[in-house]
Amino acid sequence: xxxxxxxxxxxxxxxxxxxxxxxxxxxxxxxxxxxxxxxxxxxxxxxxxxxxxxxxxxxxxxxxxxxxxxxxxxxxxxxxxxxxxxxxxxxxxxxxxxxxxxxxxxxxxxxxxxxxxxxxxxxxxxxxxxxxxxxxxxxxxxxxxxxxxxxxxxxxxxxxxxxxxxxxxxxxxxxxxxxxxxxxxxxxxxxxxxxxxxxxxxxxxxxxxxxxxxxxxxxxxxxxxxxxxxxxxxxxxxxxxxxxxxxxxxxxxxxxxxxxxxxxxxxxxxxxxxxxxxxxxxxxxxxxxxxxxxxxxxxxxxxx
Amino acid sequence: xxxxxxxxxxxxxxxxxxxxxxxxxxxxxxxxxxxxxxxxxxxxxxxxxxxxxxxxxxxxxxxxxxxxxxxxxxxxxxxxxxxxxxxxxxxxxxxxxxxxxxxxxxxxxxxxxxxxxxxxxxxxxxxxxxxxxxxxxxxxxxxxxxxxxxxxxxxxxxxxxxxxxxxxxxxxxxxxxxxxxxxxxxxxxxxxxxxxxxxxxxxxxxxxxxxxxxxxxxxxxxxxxxxxxxxxxxxxxxxxxxxxxxxxxxxxxxxxxxxxxxxxxxxxxxxxxxxxxxxxxxxxxxxxxxxxxxxxxxxxxxxxxxxxxxxxxxxxxxxxxxxxxxxxxxxxxxxxxxxxxxxxxxxxxxxxxxxxxxxxxxxxxxxxxxxxxxxxxxxxxxxxxxxxxxxxxxxxxxxxxxxxxxxxxxxxxxxxxxxxxxxxxxxxxxxxxxxxxxxxxxxxxxxxxxxxxxxxxxxxxxxxxxxxxxxxxxxxxxxxxxxxxxx
Numbered sequence: 001x002x003x004x005x006x007x008x009x010x011x012x013x014x015x016x017x018x019x020x021x022x023x024x025x026x027x028x029x030x031x032x033x034x035x036x037x038x039x040x041x042x043x044x045x046x047x048x049x050x051x052x053x054x055x056x057x058x059x060x061x062x063x064x065x066x067x068x069x070x071x072x073x074x075x076x077x078x079x080x081x082x083x084x085x086x087x088x089x090x091x092x093x094x095x096x097x098x099x100x101x102x103x104x105x106x107x108x109x110x111x112x113x114x115x116x117x118x119x120x121x122x123x124x125x126x127x128x129x130x131x132x133x134x135x136x137x138x139x140x141x142x143x144x145x146x147x148x149x150x151x152x153x154x155x156x157x158x159x160x161x162x163x164x165x166x167x168x169x170x171x172x173x174x175x176x177x178x179x180x181x182x183x184x185x186x187x188x189x190x191x192x193x194x195x196x197x198x199x200x201x202x203x204x205x206x207x208x209x210x211x212x213x214x215x216x217x218x219x220x221x222x223x224x225x226x227x228x229x230x231x232x233x234x235x236x237x238x239x240x241x242x243x244x245x246x247x248x249x250x251x252x253x254x255x256x257x258x259x260x261x262x263x264x265x266x267x268x269x270x271x272x273x274x275x276x277x278x279x280x281x282x283x284x285x286x287x288x289x290x291x292x293x294x295x296x297x298x299x300x301x302x303x304x
Numbered sequence: 305x306x307x308x309x310x311x312x313x314x315x316x317x318x319x320x321x322x323x324x325x326x327x328x329x330x331x332x333x334x335x336x337x338x339x340x341x342x343x344x345x346x347x348x349x350x351x352x353x354x355x356x357x358x359x360x361x362x363x364x365x366x367x368x369x370x371x372x373x374x375x376x377x378x379x380x381x382x383x384x385x386x387x388x389x390x391x392x393x394x395x396x397x398x399x400x401x402x403x404x405x406x407x408x409x410x411x412x413x414x415x416x417x418x419x420x421x422x423x424x425x426x427x428x429x430x431x432x433x434x435x436x437x438x439x440x441x442x443x444x445x446x447x448x449x450x451x452x453x454x455x456x457x458x459x460x461x462x463x464x465x466x467x468x469x470x471x472x473x474x475x476x477x478x479x480x481x482x483x484x485x486x487x488x489x490x491x492x493x494x495x496x497x498x499x500x501x502x503x504x505x506x507x508x509x510x511x512x513x514x515x516x517x518x519x520x521x522x523x524x525x526x527x528x529x530x531x532x533x534x535x536x537x538x539x540x541x542x543x544x545x546x547x548x549x550x551x552x553x554x555x556x557x558x559x560x561x562x563x564x565x566x567x568x569x570x571x572x573x574x575x576x577x578x579x580x581x582x583x584x585x586x587x588x589x590x591x592x593x594x595x596x597x598x599x600x601x602x603x604x605x606x607x608x609x610x611x612x613x614x615x616x617x618x619x620x621x622x623x624x625x626x627x628x629x630x631x632x633x634x635x636x637x638x639x640x641x642x643x644x645x646x647x648x649x650x651x652x653x654x655x656x657x658x659x660x661x662x663x664x665x666x667x668x669x670x671x672x673x674x675x676x677x678x679x680x681x682x683x684x685x686x687x688x689x690x691x692x693x694x695x696x697x698x699x700x701x702x703x704x705x706x707x708x709x710x711x712x713x714x715x716x717x718x719x720x721x722x723x724x725x726x727x728x729x730x731x732x733x734x735x736x737x738x739x740x741x742x743x744x745x746x747x748x749x750x751x752x753x754x755x756x757x758x759x760x761x762x763x764x765x766x767x768x769x770x771x772x773x774x775x776x777x778x779x780x781x782x783x784x785x786x787x788x789x790x791x
Contacts, residue, residue: 169416170416173415173416173417174409174415174416174417174418175412175413175414175415175416177395177398177402177405177406177409178406178409178411180395180398181395181406184393184395185393187357187377188389188393189378190356190357190376190377190378190381191355191357191377191378191381191386191387191389192378192381192406192407192458192461192462193378193381193382193411193462194378194409194411195376195378195411196378198411198413199413202413249397
């Protein structure tokens with residue numbers, strides 16, 4: 001079984017990664033920790049793009065709502081981290097629903113455009129109410145997940161692994177099959193009796209839930225919430241590139257893409273300004289010549 | 305027991321165009337109704353209205369007594385309607401079995417694992433449509449007929465009371481046609497109501513219990529296959545009234561220089577062969593008509609000539625081969641195709657559309673050509689500033705032809721210009737073509753399913769069926785030798 005094999009390989013990779021703190025510098029652990037949260041962003045995004053067939057140009061809207069809701073609750077109300085994270089994720093789902101219900105009525109590129117505008121709106125609101133949100137400078141948080149690099153790393157790895165397993169499982173389930181059919185041929189799917197809008201909306205909620213969770217966890221790892229790390233359009237663009245690079249419709253590929261993007265960006269840092277250029281160029285080449293992405297090309301050589 | 309499907313007063317408008325007008329029919333359990341009409345007559349729209357893919361403007365659709373008009377598709381599907389689309393679009397990363405299972409799943413967000421009986425049921429259905437030997441293959445590796453079988457399997461998986469089948473036999477070999485006929489007949493035996501949609505009576509006569517003919521969105525005739533074929537209006541629609549021929553200022557055929565020659569052209573769409581070793585020649589100044597029913601391969605032939613679809617065999621124009629040239633280069637060389645779909649720029653005015661056609665002419669040339677065309681189609685003069693989208697169907701067709709002529713083609717390819725047009729418009733169009741033929745030495749290749757329209761102007765006629773030519777000759781001989789093919 002292809003699904004089983006993919007899962008097995010992923011499990012081995014996770015076990016290997018879990019051993020890293022015993023022999024790798026704190027600097028690299030920190031880098032990977034960030035990459036793992038990014039991986040969840042990208043996997044959530046792939047569920048929407050790869051399966052529901054909807055391009056969400058504003059993944060950082062969902063991430064940002066989760067992160068800032070959690071951050072504000074912690075900063076002002078002093079809620080414990082776990083409560084902030086859960087409420088943040090729920091807020092992200094609600095915000096996602098408010099956005100998706102009207103947006104899914106639109107056809108063609110308009111869904112994507114609505115999500116893009118939503119990011120700009122969120123960014124503006126945060127900057128506008130700088131007195132409360134910290135604006136461009138950011139919102140510092142009284143609590144952090146842990147001050148220990150290894151612990152932070154393990155938390156992020158566990159979170160990514162569980163999220164990945166759930167999202168991957170969902171994509172291979174019966175519901176995932178219906179979702180894929182809805183994304184590829186809505187007319188056909190509804191002629192088979194499936195309520196396409198319902199399934200896409202559900203996918204959006206799941207995507208929002210994991211994006212919000214990851215966004216909230218990320219700021220408690222960093223100890224601060226800022227527009228530049230969780231809301232900015234550039235963050236969303238990175239998420240999208242990571243998912244496409246890793247392989248559309250693979251879920252796990254998105255995680256691969258995210259880790260590659262973050263790690264490569266860091267390795268090339270000595271190049272200075274050029275590093276972003278090189279990473280972008282690699283991404284462009286992969287997308288142009290291997291539109292299946294890393295994992296897509298690996299798993300599905302032959303079928304488009 | 306009452307009828308499973310009852311349609312009455314069904315009407316659908318797209319903007320100003322009435323695609324379906326006051327349609328009514330019913331199908332009893334265990335009955336197969338053939339819905340017949342030429343391309344553009346609205347039969348596919350009727351099917352989409354029943355399925356809820358399009359929403360009717362008025363009228364009623366009852367499934368086993370329940371009114372479903374205006375419901376969303378998925379609810380109509382659950383009420384007991386299944387559709388077999390003409391083009392199958394399976395999930396490509398899932399096996400045949402998984403594709404069939406998909407159709408068996410409940411519309412639930414909580415069903416994470418398919419119940420085991422679904423697997424058994426899917427295998428049963430696969431066996432019924434003879435897909436059992438390929439059950440673990442990916443759809444991309446299957447031949448065309450098996451993809452159609454998969455489509456059929458998915459439609460019957462839900463055990464619908466009413467089955468809609470769009471062009472059941474398009475692209476199938478005669479052996480496969482027999483196989484599919486049996487499968488469809490088995491629906492009847494099980495008491496389903498079946499609606500077959502097709503272009504002509506001939507294709508489905510053996511299978512159907514009754515035939516309903518429609519034309520231009522309207523109900524024309526209903527009854528047994530023979531009685532519908534005898535119906536006067538139906539004969540008019542397919543054969544036209546009297547077949548008229550008019551000779552042109554004569555040039556002996558032998559004196560003509562060959563302008564276009566196509567040799568052994570074949571075209572495949574994926575796995576379906578649309579054109580099979582077709583050869584044709586058109587002499588300079590000649591008017592050649594290719595007649596054939598929809599789906600016969602006319603558009604494919606023209607697209608092959610214009611370089612729009614890859615083809616084997618050779619196409620040469622004015623002595624030079626067109627192999628390796630882009631469609632744009634071919635158009636510049638003088639082969640201009642006026643497509644069936646017209647492809648007007650809807651938001652631009654009539655004048656702007658024409659000006660675009662004359663882009664590569666020098667300004668004085670362009671204005672001379674424009675003046676000549678506005679004389680040929682006077683209606684366009686009065687519509688010059690109107691957006692092309694707001695024109696009637698006939699006016700749009702005239703504009704499309706005029707725009708093609710603006711390019712000063714050496715060979716004008718007209719693909720199905722009469723599509724969806726009312727008889728009175730046909731007459732105007734026919735007159736314009738006659739003027740064109742009498743006053744210029746333009747070479748025309750016309751594709752038509754309307755024989756009445758295609759014959760009067762033609763110097764020579766080809767008959768295309770299932771991707772190859774079955775007859776070639778002069779219009780005079782056509783009525784005697786090939787006319788009977790056309791019902």
